[in-house]
Amino acid sequence: MSTTAPPSSPLHTSHLLRRTTLNRLFAIIYAFGILALINHHLLNLRHSAVTAIFLIADLVLAFMWTTTTSFRLYPTDREVFPENLNKVLEEKDFPALDIFICTADPYKEPPMNVVNTALSLMAYDYPPEKMSVYVSDDGGSELTLFAFFEAAKFAKIWIPFCRENNIVDRCPEALFRSNDVTFSGSADIKAKYEKMKMKVESVVDRGSISAEYIANEEERKVFEKWDEGFTRHHHPAVIQVLLESEQDKDTKGDPMPNLIYVSREKNKAHPHNFKAGALNTLLRVSAVMTNAPIVLTQDCDMYSNDPKTPRKMLCFYADQSIRHNLGYIQFPQRFHGINSADIYASEYKRLYVINPGGMDGLKGPCYVGSGCFFVRRVFFGGPSSPELPEAHELWPDHVVKMPIRNHQVLDLAHEVAGSDYENNSTWGSKMGFRYGSLSEDFFTGLHQHCRGWKSIFFHPRRPAFLGDLPITLYDALNQNRRWCIGLLEVVFSKYNPITFGSRFMGPLMGLAYAHNAFWPIWSIPIFTYSFVPQLALLNRASVFPEETNIWFILYAFLFWGANVQDCLDFMLARGTFQQWWNDQRIWFIRGLSSYLFGFVEFSIKRLGIASKGFHVTSKVVDNEQCKRYNNGVFEFGVPSPMFVPLATVAIVNLVAFIFGIMQILKGENMNGLFGQMFLSFFGVVNSWPIYEAMLWRTDSGKMPRVVSVISTLVGLTLCMLVLLVPNA
Numbered sequence: 195m196s197t198t199a200p201p202s203s204p205l206h207t208s209h210l211l212r213r214t215t216l217n218r219l220f221a222i223i224y225a226f227g228i229l230a231l232i233n234h235h236l237l238n239l240r241h242s243a244v245t246a247i248f249l250i251a252d253l254v255l256a257f258m259w260t261t262t263t264s265f266r267l268y269p270t271d272r273e274v275f276p277e278n279l280n281k282v283l284e285e286k287d288f289p290a291l292d293i294f295i296c297t298a299d300p301y302k303e304p305p306m307n308v309v310n311t312a313l314s315l316m317a318y319d320y321p322p323e324k325m326s327v328y329v330s331d332d333g334g335s336e337l338t339l340f341a342f343f344e345a346a347k348f349a350k351i352w353i354p355f356c357r358e359n360n361i362v363d364r365c366p367e368a369l370f371r372s373n374d375v376t377f378s379g380s381a382d383i384k385a386k387y388e389k390m391k392m393k394v395e396s397v398v399d400r401g402s403i404s405a406e407y408i409a410n411e412e413e414r415k416v417f418e419k420w421d422e423g424f425t426r427h428h429h430p431a432v433i434q435v436l437l438e439s440e441q442d443k444d445t446k447g448d449p450m451p452n453l454i455y456v457s458r459e460k461n462k463a464h465p466h467n468f469k470a471g472a473l474n475t476l477l478r479v480s481a482v483m484t485n486a487p488i489v490l491t492q493d494c495d496m497y498s499n500d501p502k503t504p505r506k507m508l509c510f511y512a513d514q515s516i517r518h519n520l521g522y523i524q525f526p527q528r529f530h531g532i533n534s535a536d537i538y539a540s541e542y543k544r545l546y547v548i549n550p551g552g553m554d555g556l557k558g559p560c561y562v563g564s565g566c567f568f569v570r571r572v573f574f575g576g577p578s579s580p581e582l583p584e585a586h587e588l589w590p591d592h593v594v595k596m597p598i599r600n601h602q603v604l605d606l607a608h609e610v611a612g613s614d615y616e617n618n619s620t621w622g623s624k625m626g627f628r629y630g631s632l633s634e635d636f637f638t639g640l641h642q643h644c645r646g647w648k649s650i651f652f653h654p655r656r657p658a659f660l661g662d663l664p665i666t667l668y669d670a671l672n673q674n675r676r677w678c679i680g681l682l683e684v685v686f687s688k689y690n691p692i693t694f695g696s697r698f699m700g701p702l703m704g705l706a707y708a709h710n711a712f713w714p715i716w717s718i719p720i721f722t723y724s725f726v727p728q729l730a731l732l733n734r735a736s737v738f739p740e741e742t743n744i745w746f747i748l749y750a751f752l753f754w755g756a757n758v759q760d761c762l763d764f765m766l767a768r769g770t771f772q773q774w775w776n777d778q779r780i781w782f783i784r785g786l787s788s789y790l791f792g793f794v795e796f797s798i799k800r801l802g803i804a805s806k807g808f809h810v811t812s813k814v815v816d817n818e819q820c821k822r823y824n825n826g827v828f829e830f831g832v833p834s835p836m837f838v839p840l841a842t843v844a845i846v847n848l849v850a851f852i853f854g855i856m857q858i859l860k861g862e863n864m865n866g867l868f869g870q871m872f873l874s875f876f877g878v879v880n881s882w883p884i885y886e887a888m889l890w891r892t893d894s895g896k897m898p899r900v901v902s903v904i905s906t907l908v909g910l911t912l913c914m915l916v917l918l919v920p921n922a
């Protein structure tokens with residue numbers, strides 16, 4: 195490989211965003227505001243107990259504000275110039291690429307979707323003989339394997355079809371959905387696709403593969419492994435080479451990428467460590483078979499939306515001047531099928547787009563689990579302190595000389611996919627993806643940064659990948675809750691981003707990681723500001739300074755300053771005002787539900803009481819739910835305890851607001867209560883979908899009666915208590 199590109203034809207450039215200076219100035223001013231407020235609270239602490247509550251809530255807000263500031267001091271944007279690649283690298287010298295796709299459950303993650311993801315990646319605009327796609331099936335399902343036997347055959351016509359017609363949507367489902375199928379031979383290929391889809395779906399529906407669908411002896415032999423004793427939690431390793439580049443050609447005679455199905459051995463006696471365990475198995479199996487220097491990790495629902503992505507990635511990888519400590523290149527997770535208002539803020543614009551851009555100006559973004567190209571070496575110690583695995587075949591610089599179907603290779607691959615292979619090893623602690631957190635992605639990236647690696651964030655205009663998203667509030671909150679548990683596991687580990695992280699990555703990176711890790715503590719200010727001012731209003735007790743007081747202006751500045759800046763950040767990242775509005779609402783909703791419940795579940799887990807583990811998000815959609823989602827209607831439906839605080843807050847805010855209005859109508863003196871009136875009003879507007887769901891909706895996505903009853907009782911009791919007890 196040759197050296198750095200000449201400056202006249204760079205491979206990539208980066209620059210700080212124009213708002214950087216303003217951000218920094220504003221940060222200084224705002225910091226003084228916060229200090230003044232905290233000081234004010236401390237001075238008033240003697241006079242009232244309520245002040246203590248607000249002091250705690252505001253300290254949390256101040257801490258979280260400090261962490262967000264770390265994203266605002268060096269916000270960076272990048273550009274790449276793949277057209278200049280040929281000046282430094284010939285195609286024949288492109289590095290090999292191992293692509294990992296994880297799936298875990300054929301019923302929550304339909305095999306046809308996994309196949310679509312695989313096809314879109316196999317059809318990358320990249321030398322096929324340099325690509326290997328490994329599918330990890332933690333569901334241990336013959337249905338998924340069956341789907342991949344079919345996919346391997348279909349790929350032989352799909353890849354040349356995409357290449358010849360220069361198709362950009364290389365995920366079949368996405369291409370056919372877009373109705374943009376006027377290419378030569380598209381009707382024929384669509385028919386073949388539909389045929390395969392029907393076949394696979396009928397097999398999945400039946401739950402078994404009938405003999406007539408088994409094409410040959412080889413297939414029959416593999417499926418025999420699914421005997422009586424085979425369950426998803428207890429079974430031998432199944433590794434099946436579906437396509438081998440050196441042997442299999444597409445219909446035009448060009449080589450195919452390698453395609454390998456891997457279901458690691460499962461045994462109840464050994465922990466399998468969920469997705470991180472699956473990825474570590476793939477790291478080893480791929481090392482034995484192809485050992486590419488670059489590894490792309492991909493969730494099964496995240497298909498490729500741009501065949502040029504690996505070339506864009508190469509623009510960074512091929513730059514020798516940044517190579518020595520470049521650990522990974524992260525593309526943002528983007529999603530398809532979001533409703534225009536993005537009611538659940540499923541886009542996670544801050545998490546996936548804005549904040550990583552801010553970290554990119556520091557040591558680089560967090561790893562977010564999918565759409566990330568790793569340099570294989572990053573899994574084996576720091577840039578200058580390598581950690582060598584037990585077998586030399588697993589070393590990142592080991593060159594594989596044997597074909598992947600070779601017996602010796604396959605035997606070793608089965609061995610490294612064994613359930614007890616990791617016993618007494620440093621896999622999951624020093625090597626590979628990290629264990630010990632349900633947010634294995636966050637933990638892994640943190641660990642790599644602490645070891646001295648850097649990462650790069652690249653956010654192309656056309657999304658590199660598009661994924662599915664939860665379309666019910668329950669699913670969305672559950673996903674968020676699982677993340678919270680995982681994040682708290684990091685906070686309470688040795689790798690706390692503040693105490694440990696800042697030492698090894700610098701204070702700003704420490705704060706940036708802390709921003710995510712400490713998500714669950716948002717609950718404290720959110721609960722405080724959703725209940726306390728409103729209940730105090732019912733008691734006619736003023737908790738904020740009077741409107742004519744200078745301190746009131748400080749409050750107003752802190753409130754509006756934070757919200758306006760947040761909204762601007764959001765809209766400058768190509769969001770709309772309405773999406774921002776929904777985003778701030780979901781922030782409240784998470785604070786009242788998933789953040790809190792995540793914390794509770796984490797604590798229970800810590801006490802040694804069983805926990806659910808990694809609860810895979812369902813990617814199957816119900817038609818009615820889908821319709822409501824597309825119309826922007828909130829989906830409650832399940833009687834989840836997570837909805838109780840939400841509905842309770844809705845009730846309390848409504849009561850407080852009505853009470854306030856009545857006071858005004860009666861001509862009572864409302865001095866000093868204006869702020870509280872405003873917050874109740876804000877609460878009511880935010881709770882609108884909840885009132886709808888509780889009061890007049892009749893569809894099956896409405897608030898379950900039991901939740902409505904409990905919340906109304908709790909809410910009204912709280913209100914009565916403060917109303918009845920004077921100056922409570």
Ligand SMILES: O=c1ccn([C@@H]2O[C@H](COP(=O)(O)OP(=O)(O)O[C@H]3O[C@H](CO)[C@@H](O)[C@H](O)[C@H]3O)[C@@H](O)[C@H]2O)c(=O)[nH]1
Binds near residue numbers: 564
């Ligand atoms: O035991 C398991 C559990 C999950 N998975 C796979 O992990 C991926 C993510 O699971 P999903 O249920 O879709 O979780 P999400 O919350 O949507 O995923 C986000 O959060 C995860 C961490 O909690 C990250 O791993 C993901 O990359 C990130 O997209 C999927 O491909 C699963 O098949 C496994 O392979 N084995």
Ligand SMILES: [Mn+2]
Binds near residue numbers: 493495662811
């Ligand atoms: Mn997912």
